[in-house]
Each structure stands twice: as structure tokens, then as C-alpha cells.
Amino acid sequence: MSNILEAHNIVKQYATHRALDNVSVSVPKGSIFGLLGPNGAGKTSLIRIITQITAPDEGYVLLDGQRLKPDHIEDIGYLPEERGLYKKMKVGEQLLYLAQLKGLSEKQAMEKLKIWFKKFDIKTWWTKSIEDLSKGMQQKIQFVATVMHEPKLIILDEPFSGFDPINANLIKDEILELRDRGTTIIFSTHRMESVEELCDHIALINKSKVILNGSKSEIKNQFKDNSYSVRFHGSLDSLPSDFEVISQKNIENNLNQFNIKLVGDASVNQLVGHLINQVELVSFHENIPSFNQIFIKAVGGEIPDEVGSIS
Structure with missing residues (x-):
């Protein structure tokens, strides 16, 4: 299996804090890749480098075999944990604007949006202001903005945050469908039950270093x-x-x-x-240890005394 993304020996320093220390990860094509770690471990710094919000001090990133460059932004969809929509804009005009930033024409954007609005049953939201929507409704809109240009790589940072169980399942099903159609997804989360359910591979970052990296089954076998x-x-x-x-x-x-x-x-x-x-x-x-147990042990604790799951 070839890789859609490779980060090689990434170093990022902020004043006296080294956020990433010689970090290397490879993300297989067509997989859901869990990017895990405690708060402050370096996950967000790595995501910002992949999305070109910032640049590494050392190392480099390959996207589909090419060194990362500005026009790769059209190949990446990014849903940040801190949602960022323009509160006063109407839903439709905002999504059309964001689609065109990602390289779609207005006609192409309208065709894509019709499909997503029907799929999410939100056809009546087109003229609503973002500020008039609930948090969950806003997150649906931002998810559509992230995926509508059909990027090769989608980065989702805590995508289920704030969703009720019904809408969380809706988004989960869409993530799996995107994966099954060949899209690669980097999934950053603290919810280990989501990792168990969705991820094919994982990398665990702790104190700025990668301490676990591999397929879900390989990692579990290490901790049996x-x-x-x-x-x-x-x-x-x-x-x-x-x-x-x-x-x-x-x-x-x-x-x-x-x-x-x-x-x-x-x-x-x-x-x-x-x-x-x-x-x-x-x-x-x-x-078989759960990923919650593995996470706790790998970052310095002990595996809780409970019966493992059947794998």
C-alpha cells in the first residue's frame, strides 16, 4: 500500500518549546489514520505544517510523492477543532465562497452543494445566517465545507465534538463512505472509542515525539x-x-x-x-487491550485492571 502523506524528521521549535522533535509518520492511501496524543503533545503543530499554516524548522512533507507546495491546498480538506465560520454570512453564500477558494467554479460548487444539502436534509438552510444555527448545525456546514471539493486528504480534528448521537453517527457514516471511495482521512481525537471503531492505522505523539506508529492490529499485538x-x-x-x-x-x-x-x-x-x-x-x-488502555500505558501509566476486548 502506497502512502498519500509522508512527514520526514519534522522539527518545530517555538521559543524555548520544541513542539515536534524529529517526527516521522506515513499515512497509507485510502485509510483512516488516527493521530493521537495528550494535550500539548504536538498533534496540532503537525497538522498546521501539513496544512501549510506554518512551516517546519527541519524536515519535509510529501503529499502523494511530491514535496508539499502551495497549490496542494486544493488537495486537502481541514476541519479544525476550533470551528471558523463567518457568523453574519448566509450558509449558501459562505459555502460557495469557500468552495471557490478551494478551486471550484461557482457552477461546480452548486452541483456539489445540491448533493450535500440533500444528503444532510438541510435544503432550507441556504438563506439562514450562520449565527442563527445551533452549534451542531454549524458543524454540519463546516463538515460540508471541508469535503465538498473532494480532496485527496481530509484532516478532521475532533469532528464529533458537540454532536448529538444521531448526527455523530451521520458524520461517522460519511467518513466511512469517503474512505471506501478512496479518500484518505487523518483523524485527530481524544475519543478512544472512535479510534477503535474507525481507524485503520494510528500514530501516538507524546512529548513532541512519535512513540507508537502502525496498523491497529500491530499496535494491539505489541501490548498483548x-x-x-x-x-x-x-x-x-x-x-x-x-x-x-x-x-x-x-x-x-x-x-x-x-x-x-x-x-x-x-x-x-x-x-x-x-x-x-x-x-x-x-x-x-x-x-486484547483497548486503545484507551494502550494510550494510558504508552504515555506513562499502567494498563487499567480490566478484561480486554475480543479482537
Whole structure:
């Protein structure tokens, strides 16, 4: 899979603060790429360099194999976390204006907008002022402004912020449809449940450096601890030293849950064999850490003591 975007050894210094320290990331074409990190980690600085709001002090960015240049702005759609619409302008005239800034003619813009206004059921909003719309309605308009020129790369910074669940699902479906049509999306968020659901690849920035980078499955495999969650009826009296009981609890009556780690060369089949000789198995699955757990551990904490998800 080739890359739509590559950032190579990016350094950005603001006075005494180094916002990005030799940061390199590659974003595969046609993927949803999660750009993650705690507040102040450097995510926004990297996005500003990609969108040419600012320039790196060292390093360079390639877009579709070419060094980033001013006319690439037409190939990128950017939805910032701090929304920025002209409050006094009408919805229609504002979207036509923004579309033409992105290289569309007025006729092309009208054709695109008719499709989006029908899709979002907002045909009556054309003559409304932005200031008369709710926050969620304004965000719909800004999403349309971000994607209507059909850019190769779309950067979404906390796109679900302020949306109710129905509209959040609407935007999520549009993001997935854009990905399925070949658009690449960089998705910056603190909502790890959205990362689990949407992202194909991730990069985690912490203290100005990339500390995790890869496909979702690769990252999860890095953080697996070779443990399994087991629920059973009965009493588990003993296991060989090849199996370590990490935690155990009684769920209800005679239903118990154990987290058991394989030690050394022990196999899953061996564990199951020992279990079925002693108890009645109800469920058995590998503990796969959630991205919330991975985030916490990677930036300096410990993985919370909870059962992992099935992957």
C-alpha cells in the first residue's frame, strides 16, 4: 500500500518549546489514520505544517510523492477543532465562497452543494445566517465545507465534538463512505472509542515525539500480555506453574471469572485441557487491550485492571 502523506524528521521549535522533535509518520492511501496524543503533545503543530499554516524548522512533507507546495491546498480538506465560520454570512453564500477558494467554479460548487444539502436534509438552510444555527448545525456546514471539493486528504480534528448521537453517527457514516471511495482521512481525537471503531492505522505523539506508529492490529499485538479471560461454573483448585492466575472474582452464585496468563512455552490448548478437567467452561477469550488502555500505558501509566476486548 502506497502512502498519500509522508512527514520526514519534522522539527518545530517555538521559543524555548520544541513542539515536534524529529517526527516521522506515513499515512497509507485510502485509510483512516488516527493521530493521537495528550494535550500539548504536538498533534496540532503537525497538522498546521501539513496544512501549510506554518512551516517546519527541519524536515519535509510529501503529499502523494511530491514535496508539499502551495497549490496542494486544493488537495486537502481541514476541519479544525476550533470551528471558523463567518457568523453574519448566509450558509449558501459562505459555502460557495469557500468552495471557490478551494478551486471550484461557482457552477461546480452548486452541483456539489445540491448533493450535500440533500444528503444532510438541510435544503432550507441556504438563506439562514450562520449565527442563527445551533452549534451542531454549524458543524454540519463546516463538515460540508471541508469535503465538498473532494480532496485527496481530509484532516478532521475532533469532528464529533458537540454532536448529538444521531448526527455523530451521520458524520461517522460519511467518513466511512469517503474512505471506501478512496479518500484518505487523518483523524485527530481524544475519543478512544472512535479510534477503535474507525481507524485503520494510528500514530501516538507524546512529548513532541512519535512513540507508537502502525496498523491497529500491530499496535494491539505489541501490548498483548498473553493472558486469557475465562468464565466457568465450578471450583478451579489448581493449575501448573505454566499458568499464572492474574485475577479472579465470583460473578454470581457458582459463576467465576479468572484472568490467566500463559508462562514460558505453555499453549492455549494446554490451558483449556487443564480447565475442562476441573470446571464447566462458559466463555474463553484472549485479553486484547483497548486503545484507551494502550494510550494510558504508552504515555506513562499502567494498563487499567480490566478484561480486554475480543479482537
